[in-house]
Amino acid sequence: MEMVNAFERICYLARRDKWCPNIFCCTCGHTLFRYAFLEISNGIHPDSNDWIVSSDNLKEVRRKLGKLPSCGGWPLDQQKKLSDVFVESSIKNLMLDSRLGGGSDWLMYIGLALLYTSGIELENRAITKSWIPQILELNVSDDTREYLTYILEKGVDTLKIINLDLIEQDSFSRSLIKRRFVGL
Numbered sequence: 133m134e135m136v137n138a139f140e141r142i143c144y145l146a147r148r149d150k151w152c153p154n155i156f157c158c159t160c161g162h163t164l165f166r167y168a169f170l171e172i173s174n175g176i177h178p179d180s181n182d183w184i185v186s187s188d189n190l191k192e193v194r195r196k197l198g199k200l201p202s203c204g205g206w207p208l209d210q211q212k213k214l215s216d217v218f219v220e221s222s223i224k225n226l227m228l229d230s231r232l233g234g235g236s237d238w239l240m241y242i243g244l245a246l247l248y249t250s251g252i253e254l255e256n257r258a259i260t261k262s263w264i265p266q267i268l269e270l271n272v273s274d275d276t277r278e279y280l281t282y283i284l285e286k287g288v289d290t291l292k293i294i295n296l297d298l299i300e301q302d303s304f305s306r307s308l309i310k311r312r313f314v315g316l
Contacts (some may be wrong), residue, residue, distance in 0.1 A: 139221040141178040142168045143241045144229055149187050153240035155247060155293065165244050166200045167193050173206075173213040211252035218245045219262035224269070227308065239300055243293045253290045260284065260291040270308040272299060 136144075142165070146153060151164040168178070168185045176182050184193055206214075223242070230238035246259065253259050264284045268277060276298040283289045302308065 135177055135179055137221045137225075138172045138177045138217050139241075139245065140225050140229070142172070143226050143238065145178060145185075146241065147230060147237060151187065153237050153244060155240065155243050162244060163190070163200070165241075166248075167197055169214055169244075169248050170197060170200065170210075172217050173210040175213075206248055206251070208252050208255075211249045212256075214245070215249045215252050215256070215258050218249065219258050223263055223266040227270075236300065236303060239296045239303075243296055246291060246293050246296075250290075250292075257287065257290055260289075263291055267299060270299075272302045272308065276302055 135141075145151070145168075146165065149164075152160050152162050153165065154162060164185060164187060171183065171185055172178075178185070184196060186193070223238075226238040226241060227236075230236060230241070242263070246253070249259060260283065264280050267280060268284075272280070279298065280291075280295065283291065283295070299308070
């Protein structure tokens with residue numbers, strides 16, 4: 133049986149267990165996400181028996197995994213390992229799972245992914261090349277489509293957290309999933 137992508141599983145756990153996805157959180161600093169990212173960068177999948185990241189045992193997680201790198205200070209080799217997992221994830225799956233919980237936390241989840249891979253993303257643009265085409269499959273506005281296509285095709289930039297604001301604004305005015313009507 134094929135395992136669910138590790139990032140998709142983390143996002144499911146985060147929604148189910150109400151992890152803080154706030155990029156700018158000054159209270160917890162999205163600690164559970166940071167430990168989860170540390171674990172998947174070490175090759176541990178959330179479905180494995182070795183997975184320990186949970187809000188129920190945060191003290192044990194801290195004891196076993198130790199101090200976390202700062203938000204912007206993750207080594208490039210760890211960022212690359214995270215990026216390799218993130219590029220295999222499905223934006224549509226993340227969005228649909230988040231919506232099951234009644235929210236749009238999926239944008240914050242991918243924002244965290246972009247934050248912790250920003251250094252390697254500048255070098256290889258792997259997430260940009262994977263996620264922008266998936267975002268373009270959503271029902272985004274023409275302006276968002278044009279801007280993201282420009283980033284993808286011209287290679288002048290990477291997908292960044294600030295770009296997610298465009299998608300969020302689109303989600304207020306339209307369903308991002310194109311509905312298909314079946315004739316009666």
